[in-house]
Amino acid sequence: MSESFRPFTFAHAVALLAVAGLIAVLVVGGRRADTRTRARLERNLAWTNLLFWVVAHGWWMLPPRFDAATSLPLHMCHVAQLLASIMLLAPRPALRAIVYFWGFALCTQALITPSLREPPTSVWFWAFWIEHGLLQAIAVYDLVVRRYRPTWRDYGLACIAALVYLAVVLPIDIMLRTDYGFVGETEPENPSILDLLGPWPQRLLLIVFITAAAMAILMLPWQVARSVRRRVSSGDRRGV
Secondary structure, eight states, X not given: OOOOOOSSSHHHHHHHHHHHHXXXXXXXXXXXXXXXXXXXXXXXXXXXHHHHHHHHHHHHHSTTTOOTTTSSOOSHHHHHHHHHXXXXXXXXXXXXXXXXXXXXXXXXXHHHSOOOOOOTTSHHHHHHHHHHHHHHHHHXXXXXXXXXXXXXXXXXXXXXXXXXXXXXXXXXXXXXXXXXXXXXXXXXXXXXXXXXXXSTTTHHHHHHHHHHHHHHHTTHHHHHHHHHHHHHHHHHHHHO
């Protein structure tokens, strides 16, 4: 029998390099493309991501495999991946905020400390990395190619969306005794940041605080850049 996947191994490193390669290809392709080609690329990326989402989660929703405690697409990465396709087709501010803040501040944890047991010989090993890789690729694409620049209002939208998510998923976790969103009582089998946060339910407050703080950190580079531009602009006006 194939050995289960373990984080921080050669297989983990190869998967991360593959995700980085996917991101690089999409970003370079998007930057070099003309307007029409870029629009076609974005449509194809959106529909590919959506098709993969439907097939992967639909498989687990079929009666022979369905388990309400594990099969529902209720993790934040699952929700963000679905919204990422919609965002590519209709780039609304709230959707772009969720993809940026959730994608970088929260869903990157799935790449760093994957909640994954299947070995590389399993199709679900690849499904896991493709799903999370597509989400990160779309988030980077929107930032680099589409030039998304988050604001504090966007941060607020992402925080509100996260609280709504918690209000929906936490009762489901309690009722099913599961761990969607990693806010339930159970913990991932692989090492994760939850190991440092203490027992449930006390750790829920820490999770909320860390989530808000991590997303706020993502605003700091943009806030600094805007402050520098304002100072430069003010200095130019005084010099006139």
